[in-house]
Amino acid sequence: MKRFLLISLVLIMIVMIIAMSSCGEVKTENSGKIVLKSVENLSEYVVVRGENCSQETTTMVTSLRKTINEATGASVAIKTDYYNNTYEILVGATKRHQSIEAMEGLRYYDYTIKKVGNKIVIVGGSDEALANAIELFKKQFIDAENKTIYIPSGDGYTYVGKYTFDKLTIDGIDFSEFKLVNNSYYTDSVKYFRDLFGASLAEHGGDMVDGEHYFILDGSELIAHKYSVKVENGNIIIRGSAHSIYDAFDYFKNTMLKSADRNIELASGMSYEGSTGKKEIYTKDQLAKVIEKVYENPNQIIIGEQTKGLHETAVEESIQLFRDATGEMPGIIGIDLGCYGFDLPRTTEMQWSAYICDMVDYAADGGIITASAHWENPSGNLAGHWDYCRGNLGYDNTLASYEQAFTDLITEGTEYNDFFKNELETNARFFKALEENGVPIIWRPLHEANGNWFWFCTGQQEHWLDADYLIDVWHYIYDYFENECGLTNLYWCYGPNWSANVKDSRGSTMSTTYLYPGDEYCDMVGVDWYTSGNMEITQGENYLALTDLSRKPGAITEFGTAGSILAEKIEDQPSLYDSMDMYSTLYELTKEGYSFVYLLTWGGRWGVPAMSRGDELMQTDLCIGQAEVKALFDSLK
Numbered sequence: 001m002k003r004f005l006l007i008s009l010v011l012i013m014i015v016m017i018i019a020m021s022s023c024g025e026v027k028t029e030n031s032g033k034i035v036l037k038s039v040e041n042l043s044e045y046v047v048v049r050g051e052n053c054s055q056e057t058t059t060m061v062t063s064l065r066k067t068i069n070e071a072t073g074a075s076v077a078i079k080t081d082y083y084n085n086t087y088e089i090l091v092g093a094t095k096r097h098q099s100i101e102a103m104e105g106l107r108y109y110d111y112t113i114k115k116v117g118n119k120i121v122i123v124g125g126s127d128e129a130l131a132n133a134i135e136l137f138k139k140q141f142i143d144a145e146n147k148t149i150y151i152p153s154g155d156g157y158t159y160v161g162k163y164t165f166d167k168l169t170i171d172g173i174d175f176s177e178f179k180l181v182n183n184s185y186y187t188d189s190v191k192y193f194r195d196l197f198g199a200s201l202a203e204h205g206g207d208m209v210d211g212e213h214y215f216i217l218d219g220s221e222l223i224a225h226k227y228s229v230k231v232e233n234g235n236i237i238i239r240g241s242a243h244s245i246y247d248a249f250d251y252f253k254n255t256m257l258k259s260a261d262r263n264i265e266l267a268s269g270m271s272y273e274g275s276t277g278k279k280e281i282y283t284k285d286q287l288a289k290v291i292e293k294v295y296e297n298p299n300q301i302i303i304g305e306q307t308k309g310l311h312e313t314a315v316e317e318s319i320q321l322f323r324d325a326t327g328e329m330p331g332i333i334g335i336d337l338g339c340y341g342f343d344l345p346r347t348t349e350m351q352w353s354a355y356i357c358d359m360v361d362y363a364a365d366g367g368i369i370t371a372s373a374h375w376e377n378p379s380g381n382l383a384g385h386w387d388y389c390r391g392n393l394g395y396d397n398t399l400a401s402y403e404q405a406f407t408d409l410i411t412e413g414t415e416y417n418d419f420f421k422n423e424l425e426t427n428a429r430f431f432k433a434l435e436e437n438g439v440p441i442i443w444r445p446l447h448e449a450n451g452n453w454f455w456f457c458t459g460q461q462e463h464w465l466d467a468d469y470l471i472d473v474w475h476y477i478y479d480y481f482e483n484e485c486g487l488t489n490l491y492w493c494y495g496p497n498w499s500a501n502v503k504d505s506r507g508s509t510m511s512t513t514y515l516y517p518g519d520e521y522c523d524m525v526g527v528d529w530y531t532s533g534n535m536e537i538t539q540g541e542n543y544l545a546l547t548d549l550s551r552k553p554g555a556i557t558e559f560g561t562a563g564s565i566l567a568e569k570i571e572d573q574p575s576l577y578d579s580m581d582m583y584s585t586l587y588e589l590t591k592e593g594y595s596f597v598y599l600l601t602w603g604g605r606w607g608v609p610a611m612s613r614g615d616e617l618m619q620t621d622l623c624i625g626q627a628e629v630k631a632l633f634d635s636l637k
Contacts, residue, residue: 039120039149043074045087050094051080056127057092060134064091064122071144089120092130099123107161107198113137114156120149121156126200132159163198166262171234173213178236179204183350184219184245185312192253219245220349222433224360225278229256231270242312242354243361244276279364282633284440284489287368290632291491291524295553295597298590302368302598303623304332305607306558310343312354318603319362326614329626332598333367334558335359337427338374339387344426345376356433363439366630370442370493370557370600373427377455378409378419390453392460402460406469410476424477428485435489443490444557445477446470448497448528450510458515464506467514474517494522494550495557498529500539512546524597525550526557530606531585533565533577543594556599560606570605574612583617590622 039045047068049061061078068076068089079085081094090099098116106112106125111133114121122137124130136159141150168175180190180201193199193215201215208214218239221227227240227248240248251274257264282290294300307318315333322330335355337344342355359369374389383391393416394405408414412421434441449470452459458470474494481487494517499509512527525546529537537543537556547554560566565577586599601607608614617623 037115037151037153038146039115039151041087042072042076042149045074045089045120046077046079046085047089047091048079048081048083048085048094048096049091051082053092054127057130060127060131061091064089064134064138067138067142068149071142072147072149074147087118089122091122091134093123107163108194108200109161109198110159112156112158113141113152114158115151115153120151125161125198126194129159129161161198164196164262165257165259165264166197168197168199168257168264168266170213170231170236170266171268172265173234175199175215178213178215181208181214181216184217184240185242185350185354186217186219186245186249189215189217189249192249196253196257217245217249220353221245222349222353222356222436224353224357224437225276226273227251227276228273229271231266231268233268236266241357242350243357247274247276278438279360281360281363281438282366282440282636283438284491286633286636287440287442287491288523289636290368290629291553291597293632295595298593298595299622300624300628301586301590301596301622302331302629303601303608303618303625304330304334304368304598305601306334306336306603307341308603310341310347310351312351313358314342315355315358315362319358319367321609322607322614325609325612326618326625328618329362329365329367331368331625331629332600333359333362333369334600334603335369335371336374337371337430338376339389340374341372342430344430345423352430352433356430356437356439359434359439360437362626365626366633367626368442368598368629369439370444370598371431372444372447372495373423374454375420375456376423378416379405379455381455389455391455393455397461397463399460399463399465402463402465403469406465406473410473421480424480428481428487431481431487431490432485435487440489440491442493442524443481444493444495444526446474446515447495447557450496450499450512450514452509458510462507464510467510470515471517474515475521478517478521491524492522493524493526493555493557494552495526495528496546498527498537499542500536502540502542502545512542513549516546516549519550519552522550522552524553524555526555526597528558529556530558530560530562530602531565532561532563535585535588538589538592553597554595555597558602559599560602561611567605570610573605573610577611579608579611579613579617582611583620583623587622 047061047065049057065076065078081096090096093099098119098121102112102121102123108126109129111124111129113133122133124133143150175197176199178201180203193201214235216235216237219242221239221241224241224243227244229248229252230237238248238252251272294302305322307315335341363369376388377391379394381391381395382388385391394401408416409420411417446456449457451457458465481490496512496515497509499511501508502511504511504514527537527543561577567573567576618625
């Protein structure tokens with residue numbers, strides 16, 4: 001009687017757990033009644049896992065063995081399917097025919113618990129399903145009170161997941177034979193197919209093989225709003241940008257797989273090209289007008305920050321960091337195409353797509369974007385630096401050799417020119433994608449070239465090149481982007497480093513006007529200024545000398561602290577120089593007749609978040625962020 005009551009109690013619990021937690025079906029013998037039998041000879045059993053099973057299965061097997069031993073007092077061991085034993089609890093995909101037969105037809109969420117002769121079989125269509133089977137086995141089939149195990153008799157207990165469709169074929173090929181190639185940041189597709197068909201696509205890395213079939217998620221589209229879905233060559237290709245790939249996948253789910261039939265058949269030739277809607281962004285002409293308008297008003301300065309990082313969310317995270325520190329979005333952001341930013345030659349188009357999408361969103365909300373490039377040294381002479389924009393152009397330390405090196409740099413067919421041209425082509429392709437998205441860029445090539453710390457500087461060790469060598473490089477870049485590539489979205493900014501060397505004496509950073517490329521080659525000017533607290537850009541009026549010469553709008557194209565007011569530890573920065581100290585500096589300059597379109601902090605330990613008091617800075621009338629910049633653009637409509 002006691003045994004009967006116990007079995008009845010277990011039956012009731014099983015029925016309850018099925019009713020409350022199952023999202024699928026249960027198939028058992030006897031029209032749904034589960035008949036349990038006690039396992040005899042338990043002490044003679046071993047738990048068996050596949051010799052090459054996953055780490056997850058190994059962990060589950062260990063946990064199961066522990067639960068059995070603690071509940072029953074038995075001493076059940078674990079073995080792999082390399083060994084043979086008369087009495088076995090087979091867990092997962094072993095080589096035993098009992099496991100293989102039990103797994104036939106199981107889909108992702110399905111699992112089975114049954115007894116076949118002297119074998120207890122616990123299998124699932126996936127590690128996730130197997131885990132569910134083991135947990136059910138622990139809770140419902142292990143009887144600690146009577147120190148035994150109960151299992152379903154006959155065909156056993158089988159859980160079947162609830163799937164939308166029974167089958168998907170593409171050109172007659174069953175979807176289970178496809179492999180997933182995920183070149184996107186979209187991670188939900190695998191779970192979606194598990195839920196839809198019970199199929200668990202194996203992920204494929206490396207080159208695709210002829211004759212095999214692939215479900216390809218391609219998130220490298222550089223036009224933010226475009227996407228497409230195609231069935232071709234026995235493959236399904238879902239393509240979009242880092243943002244629109246989600247819309248592409250939704251179209252595939254909701255349109256191509258929309259059917260009243262539980263069997264879906266797709267065929268080559270099916271295709272769709274869609275758009276999420278191109279965002280409205282200010283034009284280059286409108287950008288020029290806003291720049292002029294802000295510059296003409298000395299009581300307004302656009303404040304922003306350089307973005308940091310190679311990861312796909314670098315732009316978004318940098319903007320959010322500024323917003324968290326100030327309560328406002330930056331009015332301008334900086335990007336670097338080289339080693340201190342996106343590192344375009346070494347990043348993938350999937351990453352490019354993510355950068356571009358976030359920049360499109362930012363610009364559509366009124367934010368301005370400025371770009372620089374820490375170019376890679378074509379000679380490879382980094383002079384011991386890790387960052388490949390450093391060193392000198394060439395290894396022969398004579399003025400004549402440096403002059404020849406810079407001549408070769410812009411001479412078609414030379415080794416240096418081939419290297420440099422390759423990076424130019426990469427950058428031009430990135431700018432072209434931004435142009436096609438409607439994004440204008442303030443472009444600042446050869447920044448700080450009047451110094452001697454980058455290979456593209458006029459100072460090469462103790463030698464100083466005549467200005468024409470670097471001016472010719474500027475003209476070469478300008479001609480390539482504007483005339484060869486036909487780019488129309490670049491607003492050219494000449495941006496030297498501040499310098500009190502207004503007489504251009506050899507041996508120190510040359511003047512701000514030394515490398516000025518000419519009025520027809522730039523649209524605005526600015527200086528990079530890392531201050532030690534000494535109002536350096538007023539020394540010799542070196543900033544005003546540049547704006548007076550060019551008669552162009554001016555800006556502080558990079559800003560940060562240096563010397564005694566730059567903290568070694570970022571947390572100490574506010575005590576040395578904070579955002580309101582920066583405001584006081586700007587306020588004093590405006591009262592002395594200085595005007596700036598924008599100030600861009602370099603970010604990191606030089607940025608507004610590191611300086612703190614950013615909320616106070618952006619509440620001043622002088623400093624404006626994205627919302628106010630957008631209002632300026634809106635006023636032009």
